[in-house]
Amino acid sequence: xxxxxxxxxxxxxxxxxxxxxxxxxxxxxxxxxxxxxxxxxxxxxxxxxxxxxxxxxxxxxxxxxxxxxxxxxxxxxxxxxxxxxxxxxxxxxxxxxxxxxxxxxxxxxxxxxxx
Amino acid sequence: xxxxxxxxxxxxxxxxxxxxxxxxxxxxxxxxxxxxxxxxxxxxxxxxxxxxxxxxxxxxxxxxxxxxxxxxxxxxxxxxxxxxxxxxxxxxxxxxxxxxxxxxxxxxxxxx
Numbered sequence: 001x002x003x004x005x006x007x008x009x010x011x012x013x014x015x016x017x018x019x020x021x022x023x024x025x026x027x028x029x030x031x032x033x034x035x036x037x038x039x040x041x042x043x044x045x046x047x048x049x050x051x052x053x054x055x056x057x058x059x060x061x062x063x064x065x066x067x068x069x070x071x072x073x074x075x076x077x078x079x080x081x082x083x084x085x086x087x088x089x090x091x092x093x094x095x096x097x098x099x100x101x102x103x104x105x106x107x108x109x110x111x112x113x114x115x
Numbered sequence: 116x117x118x119x120x121x122x123x124x125x126x127x128x129x130x131x132x133x134x135x136x137x138x139x140x141x142x143x144x145x146x147x148x149x150x151x152x153x154x155x156x157x158x159x160x161x162x163x164x165x166x167x168x169x170x171x172x173x174x175x176x177x178x179x180x181x182x183x184x185x186x187x188x189x190x191x192x193x194x195x196x197x198x199x200x201x202x203x204x205x206x207x208x209x210x211x212x213x214x215x216x217x218x219x220x221x222x223x224x225x226x227x
Contacts, residue, residue, distance in 0.1 A: 006158075031213050042121075042204060043159070043217040050213060058214070090158050096213055103149065104215060106158035 003027070006091050006107035013078070013085070013114050021076045021110045023091035030096045032074035033104065036060060037088040046089075049074055050096060078112065086114045121205055121218030128195050129226055136221045138205035139187040145207045148181060148188045149215070153202045162203075163190070195225045 004025040013019045023032065031050045035043040045058030049068040063082025068074055074093075078085045089110045094102035119140045128134050138148075146167040151159035165172045165179045165188065172179050178191040188207075192199055202220045209216035 033214075035217075040220075042219045045214060048214060092158075094213060102213065103161055103164065105161070106151075109156075109158045111156075 004091060004093055004105055004107040006089075006110050008110060009108065011110055011112045013112065015114055016080045018077055018079050019112065021078070021089055021091075021112070023074045023076065023107060024072055025074075025093040025105075025107075026072060027093055027095075027105065028071070029093035029102075029105075030071070031094045031102070032068070033092040033094075034058075034064070034066065034074070034076045035090040035092065037090060037109075043090060046076065085112055087112060119205060119207055119216055119218045121221060123221060124219065125222045125224070127224045127226060130195060130197060132195055134190075134192045134195055134199070134223055134225075136190045136203055136205070136223070137187055138189070138207075138218050139185075140207045141186070142207065142209065143183075143186065145209075147208055148179065149206050150179060150190045151204045151206065151217075153204065153220075155201075159204060192223075195223075197225050197227060199223060200225045 007022045033048040034046040037043050044060050046064050047066040049055035052071050055068050065077045091107040092104040094104045119138050121138045149164035152162045153159040163177050163179050165181050176193045181188045202222050204220050205218040206215040
């Protein structure tokens, strides 16, 4: 069963703690992305990676960190420096090629709540 | 930077009617325009996309039209059904690197 998975579905964190969100894909996609979604709003790009061992900041990278050690995995760490981390986090992946932009496929999301 | 405006923010239609959502973009070099559907508590799902070498694409009750001169593209849903109720997002490429910029979303409600 191919696809993109995120875990956990719900996550609670105390203020001052770092937390890591998991994202795994078995679609053999080169590119992976992390987005943040706040209630009633669109998606904002946090970080993206076009290839293993490389990643770039998106529009709202402050307070977040990522790694891309394996093609299948792109974990996101929400650090204590992120002042307002409560949100719905979405991971996506896409194939890349010479023909241009590939379709992005999304995981089911992780809802993070800071207590 | 590149941006996209999406209208309306909410749309309520009667079952069986048509729904139209429009997005206007700023980057004239854009060549790929996807539409996503997001149900409550779930990740967005691609429902249709169009590339700039065509002006319209249809898939059963869903169609997307593209006007590159006016820099806007629209989602059309015909014969709406209650299961069409969701939030719909347009998107377009922004700034290279396979990134997408998303619209602010349209909450579609199909009433019985």
